[in-house]
Amino acid sequence: MSPAPDERDRIEAAMDRILSGTPEHSTGALTIVALAQEAQVPRNALTQRHPDLRNGFYDKIRERGQMPDAEKRLRKQIVKLKELRAADAEELAELREDVAGLVRTVNQLTLENQQLRTELTAPRARLRVLPGQPQPPSPR
Structure with a gap:
């Protein structure tokens, strides 16, 4: 045409x-x-x-x-994306701190678990039953 x-x-x-x-x-x-x-x-x-x-x-x-309208829209979008990026960076920093704390907790629990396993495999002392109060006869 x-x-x-x-x-x-x-x-x-x-x-x-x-x-x-x-x-x-x-x-x-x-x-x-x-x-x-x-x-x-x-x-x-x-x-x-x-x-x-x-x-x-x-x-x-x-x-x-x-400013052309398309440029105005793009500038608004850039501002919004920068705000989102800043929020994401803040959240990422918090998550990294959380990871460090969780790693410390896992290490502590691993040590405690090893200690408990060692105690379970160690020879046990014999238990001696101490005399207690006599129990009343149970009704039949």
Whole structure:
């Protein structure tokens, strides 16, 4: 399918409308998808046929001190991932401390187990039954 002859003009007009805050056919978001909707052209017109217009759109956004919506989303995601990474690092440090404590406990229990096994295999002294109080006869 060949592009419409006025495709570039429609994209440039859509760029102006979005950047001026007066979109007619889109949400006005600072994205290529919104620009394509606003210009009423397929998205690949910007990504494949007119990448210079796409790049120009992003350049104009940055010149105004704004940030494209996709970049805003990515920056928010980066912040969230950094927070998650910090939380994971904290949890990992706690788990490493727990491992050290568990290793000490296992070593202590191993020693106690060896001592008990040694006591079981050692010859025992004979038990002597001490006389106790006589038990009353059980009723029959």
